[in-house]
Amino acid sequence: MATTLEDRPRTAPPPGGAVSGGHDQDNGTPGAVDLRRLYRDTGIGEVLQQLDDELIGLAPVKERISEIAAYLIVDKARRAQGLRSGSPSLHMCFTGNPGTGKTTVAQRMADILHRLGYIRHNHLVSVTRDDLVGQYIGHTAPKTREVLKKAMGGVLFIDEAYYLYRPENERDYGQESIEILLQIMENQRDDLVVILAGYKSRMDTFFQSNPGMSSRIAHHIDFPDYSAEELLRIAQLMVTQIDYRLDAEAQTAMREYVERRMSQAHFANARSIRNALDRARLRQAARLFRTAMSAREGDSGKDELMTIAAADIRASRVFGNEPRPQKIAAALPEAAISDR
């Protein structure tokens, strides 16, 4: 992450050389605040590092997050100096295409804000329209308030937020929910951080019809689509996280798969990759089973169990192959019978 935060050494020796920390050591300028020490104490470096390691690409998002982190640290330092500091508004809106990591980042956000001491509890309440909007008159307000009460002290994450507003039905209860949300977002900034997420175009329409919402959100973060290279790295990270690996040929196959899949309809970035890998795992299992049955010995080494081969990926429909589930299904019982 090419930002000022990352440039700071993480284990800088305390000025003065003594081991015990404290303000007395910062004797350069009277009452100076050591930003480095604040940075270290919050442990925010680890969170940002983890974010960097586990989330591939998303450069603008990471940049914005480290900006927010830096701002909160400086704000803390200002408060330590007795300078005035209004509580900053941290409501956010994440927009982007499907599968660009909006939910994942939101979950990380609760951790980051908690470490910075901005929210009191490291918890995230994830809701959609169903949890906020009631079914009959007078049902919406208590329902929304209850959700808000549960989220107090943490982060409220509203996925697919544009569903809250249904322009085609002027008596829709969603509007009531939005009004309560707005009121809380304005009056109880210290108690709650609201993160909205949704697809870019639909969020834009949502904000056009609810200008109050747009202006109360300080951070509009747009999640860019991944490049083919990034998607490949994501695939590799995903398989390692579940103790699988792609062999050399499978990696080439995966690269081709990504390129083909990107140009097709309903491409959902990392989610498509995840689905592709899930199907590859199914095919790998079927393949292992088939070979074990035909070889008349059931041993599979740990290595084999871990490896996804090129064939498992190339069997995908993306490569113009017909799906072959019948064949596999038919092969299994037969082999099992003949083995007996």
Next chain:
Amino acid sequence: MMTNYGNRLTQGQFSFLPDLTDAQIKAQVSYALKQGWAVNVEYTDDPHPRNTYWEMFGLPMFDLKDPAGVMQEIDACRKTFASHYVRVTAFDATRGWETPRMSFIVNRPVEEPGFRLDRQEMAGRLQRYSIHSYAADKPAGERY
């Protein structure tokens, strides 16, 4: 007797102390939530010591993490029932307890007329005692 100096109602925790400040209430609620208890706001204008079931102000609040939500309810209740008694209870749903573990008053009327002791002569010089709230002489809603 059920009253102390100035006829202040003494029921639940902290009732012999001066009224809790909002920060103190928040700290108590925060303790209750940390224990996993469900916090509930109740009100009444009939503070007889045997009147254990006060009216509930909204539903009990389950699954809360932070006292901010409870404080919001307390404030709403105080606004609606400014001259009633308002108390906060924390209910422990653990098997074996299943009972309120905390209960304290967070709002009281400005004027608390207190209680009177009634004596009743029974057969054979037996005497029965009962406690009567002066406020309860008036109809509900006009008591304080």
